[in-house]
Amino acid sequence: MSRRMFxxxxxxxGAATLAAPALGQTAQVRWRMATSWPKSLDTIYGSAAALGxxxxxxxxxxxxxxxxxxxxxxxxxAVFDAVSNGTVEMGHTLSSYFFGKNSAYAFDGGLPFxxxxxxxxxxxxxxxxxxxxxxxxxxSNIVPFPVGxxxxxxxxxxxxxxxxVEDLQGLKIRIGGLGGSIFRRLGAxxxxxxxxxxxxxLERGTIDAAEWIGPYDDEKLGFGRVxxxxxxxxxxxxxxxxxxxxxxxxWAELPxxxxxxxEAAANEQVMQMMATYDRRNPDALKRLVxxxxxxxxxxxxxxxACYRATVAQCDxxxxxxxxxxxIYTAWKTFHDDQNLWFRVxxxxxxxxxxxxxxxxxx
Amino acid sequence: MSRRMFxxxxxxxGAATLAAPALGQTAQVRWRMATSWPKSLDTIYGSAAALGxxxxxxxxxxxxxxxxxxxxxxxxxAVFDAVSNGTVEMGHTLSSYFFGKNSAYAFDGGLPFxxxxxxxxxxxxxxxxxxxxxxxxxxSNIVPFPVGxxxxxxxxxxxxxxxxVEDLQGLKIRIGGLGGSIFRRLGAxxxxxxxxxxxxxLERGTIDAAEWIGPYDDEKLGFGRVxxxxxxxxxxxxxxxxxxxxxxxxWAELPxxxxxxxEAAANEQVMQMMATYDRRNPDALKRLVxxxxxxxxxxxxxxxACYRATVAQCDxxxxxxxxxxxIYTAWKTFHDDQNLWFRVxxxxxxxxxxxxxxxxxx
Numbered sequence: 002m003s004r005r006m007f008x009x010x011x012x013x014x015g016a017a018t019l020a021a022p023a024l025g026q027t028a029q030v031r032w033r034m035a036t037s038w039p040k041s042l043d044t045i046y047g048s049a050a051a052l053g054x055x056x057x058x059x060x061x062x063x064x065x066x067x068x069x070x071x072x073x074x075x076x077x078x079a080v081f082d083a084v085s086n087g088t089v090e091m092g093h094t095l096s097s098y099f100f101g102k103n104s105a106y107a108f109d110g111g112l113p114f115x116x117x118x119x120x121x122x123x124x125x126x127x128x129x130x131x132x133x134x135x136x137x138x139x140x141s142n143i144v145p146f147p148v149g150x151x152x153x154x155x156x157x158x159x160x161x162x163x164x165x166v167e168d169l170q171g172l173k174i175r176i177g178g179l180g181g182s183i184f185r186r187l188g189a190x191x192x193x194x195x196x197x198x199x200x201x202x203l204e205r206g207t208i209d210a211a212e213w214i215g216p217y218d219d220e221k222l223g224f225g226r227v228x229x230x231x232x233x234x235x236x237x238x239x240x241x242x243x244x245x246x247x248x249x250x251x252w253a254e255l256p257x258x259x260x261x262x263x264e265a266a267a268n269e270q271v272m273q274m275m276a277t278y279d280r281r282n283p284d285a286l287k288r289l290v291x292x293x294x295x296x297x298x299x300x301x302x303x304x305x306a307c308y309r310a311t312v313a314q315c316d317x318x319x320x321x322x323x324x325x326x327x328i329y330t331a332w333k334t335f336h337d338d339q340n341l342w343f344r345v346x347x348x349x350x351x352x353x354x355x356x357x358x359x360x361x362x363x
Numbered sequence: 364m365s366r367r368m369f370x371x372x373x374x375x376x377g378a379a380t381l382a383a384p385a386l387g388q389t390a391q392v393r394w395r396m397a398t399s400w401p402k403s404l405d406t407i408y409g410s411a412a413a414l415g416x417x418x419x420x421x422x423x424x425x426x427x428x429x430x431x432x433x434x435x436x437x438x439x440x441a442v443f444d445a446v447s448n449g450t451v452e453m454g455h456t457l458s459s460y461f462f463g464k465n466s467a468y469a470f471d472g473g474l475p476f477x478x479x480x481x482x483x484x485x486x487x488x489x490x491x492x493x494x495x496x497x498x499x500x501x502x503s504n505i506v507p508f509p510v511g512x513x514x515x516x517x518x519x520x521x522x523x524x525x526x527x528v529e530d531l532q533g534l535k536i537r538i539g540g541l542g543g544s545i546f547r548r549l550g551a552x553x554x555x556x557x558x559x560x561x562x563x564x565l566e567r568g569t570i571d572a573a574e575w576i577g578p579y580d581d582e583k584l585g586f587g588r589v590x591x592x593x594x595x596x597x598x599x600x601x602x603x604x605x606x607x608x609x610x611x612x613x614w615a616e617l618p619x620x621x622x623x624x625x626e627a628a629a630n631e632q633v634m635q636m637m638a639t640y641d642r643r644n645p646d647a648l649k650r651l652v653x654x655x656x657x658x659x660x661x662x663x664x665x666x667x668a669c670y671r672a673t674v675a676q677c678d679x680x681x682x683x684x685x686x687x688x689x690i691y692t693a694w695k696t697f698h699d700d701q702n703l704w705f706r707v708x709x710x711x712x713x714x715x716x717x718x719x720x721x722x723x724x725x
Binding site for chain 2: 060118119120122126152153155215216233235239258265266271272273276277279280282283286298301304312333336338340344346349352353354355357
């Protein structure tokens with residue numbers, strides 16, 4: 002647009018506009034977002050891309066975020082360090098990956114048997130969670146923003162059935178973080194294996210089981226051909242919150258309107274990523290079952306043992322890590338209040354609805 | 364800012380910026396948002412205000428939305444017409460209120476025993492719901508945007524217990540829309556009464572029962588003092604979606620970056636309104652019960668009768684209204700697929716979690 006056209010446009014909009022232009026209107030910001038995801042995970046990577054596009058749309062391209070798949074500029078699990086030290090302005094990852102740095106990051110990614118997706122959102126928006134996470138990650142020069150959730154996912158792929166707690170003894174299962182440490186308490190042997198190696202490891206029998214995400218994502222990797230028992234629920238990832246890390250100095254430099262645009266776009270994705278998974282998982286599950294995958298639910302005694310081990314593990318972490326202990330205390334109260342309310346209304350209606358066989362077929 | 368300062372600012376930001384200024388940077392837009400809410404409903408009215416504030420933050424005040432309580436410039440139930448005819452640029456309401464204009468609007472507000480909050484979001488974001496609602500409301504010059512949800516609410520306040528379906532016979536209950544028509548099928552006498560008249564009507568016994576919203580909002584009106592049985596679940600409002608209506612001509616005039624800012628801010632509130640209700644309802648429910656309110660669950664035979672009446676009512680509406688019929692067909696398939704998936708993972712884990720007595724007390 003020429004200067005003459007610009008001034009003409011301004012004149013149309015009135016004199017007040019001419020007096021108004023501030024930092025956000027003249028700034029030009031370009032950020033790089035290092036994600037932990039391959040592009041093939043189009044729902045989760047797609048959500049990262051949508052976040053960048055939305056910020057660009059709102060700011061007419063004056064704030065641009067270039068999105069990179071895991072490994073393109075930073076290895077998938079190096080996202081935390083890259084944002085912390087300013088190698089990239091921001092990342093898009095799962096805080097559970099960095100459980101080894103500080104076990105309290107588990108509250109950001111979500112605890113096994115913990116808050117469900119809506120409860121986690123309530124904790125972050127209005128329950129004190131966001132402030133605690135900002136303080137925690139702030140120690141590493143990171144400002145964290147929730148940007149999505151994958152909901153309750155599946156409990157993984159198994160070469161043999163899990164009928165009793167004893168069946169977990171010696172089970173070589175691909176799972177990391179806090180979930181892995183709980184499997185270990187129950188006698189299993191958790192393994193960290195990159196996504197690309199899971200299929201051959203299951204095929205050769207190097208491992209007996211593997212958790213990945215849920216039907217829509219899992220289908221792409223074809224695990225059902227080499228481990229046909231697909232278990233539910235994914236108790237270790239009951240509401241895996243996806244988080245964007247922003248370098249604290251870069252955040253502080255960002256003009257206020259760009260900060261507001263980023264926050265709105267991030268919160269939009271919190272809703273949209275979950276909605277997209279919810280939309281896509283049913284069809285994928287139907288296709289998997291049609292292809293011969295055997296759907297199984299963990300028997301209640303197995304879930305009870307996993308739950309007791311989870312609580313024991315968290316209680317132990319609280320004795321070892323003051324960050325974990327402080328957040329755990331507040332989180333437990335919030336958690337129990339949420340379950341109280343969800344049992345009264347939300348779950349009562351859901352249970353009734355699920356007891357029908359489909360709309361109109363009670 | 365003077366022209367010289369403007370050019371200086373542009374120079375700092377680089378030549379690309381000088382070429383870039385477009386409509387959004389020079390436009391000044393002021394809209395009026397007519398809501399259907401009193402300011403006392405601070406969660407839902409507060410969400411409308413937050414939407415306006417966010418848009419202003421992002422655009423540095425160049426796009427301002429002034430928010431009005433119900434009745435301030437437009438009566439609460441005249442929001443539809445006011446947006447449709449351009450009296451105001453936009454509204455913030457519940458589409459179920461306008462069920463009398465077109466029964467298919469029920470799909471926007473949510474059907475009794477219908478999609479839960481997350482399923483409704485999935486339907487709107489990626490399941491075809493948004494396109495169907497845009498087409499439907501487009502006939503009245505309205506572009507609809509989901510801007511929140513109140514989740515499963517309570518089943519209302521009753522002066523006597525509901526133990527059997529027969530107890531609904533002759534029950535004078537304050538409830539409108541589709542929910543009211545279902546109560547009527549079961550022999551009850553639904554009444555339309557403004558919020559301010561509910562308490563005296565219950566106190567005098569002019570009505571036997573009233574539904575409002577949920578614990579946090581209901582507590583303010585003190586219904587527990589005159590109708591002590593508080594029933595769950597609110598099957599007639601299983602996921603009441605709140606919607607912003609935008610006048611179609613005003614939307615078309617809006618600069619693209621302002622449209623993007625509005626969409627992001629609207630989607631942000633879809634998540635945040637629900638999170639805020641989820642955060643606030645548990646404490647309110649505890650206070651209500653402590654004050655002597657008697658919590659009751661509708662017996663299963665009552666829920667079954669209500670469900671059958673709901674399906675019968677919807678089947679009948681489909682024979683009367685081609686809009687309803689067309690959307691109903693697509694909606695039923697989506698609904699059943701969603702329930703299939705939610706039963707497999709989400710509900711299996713929730714049920715286990717709710718069966719524990721609180722974190723660590725299995």
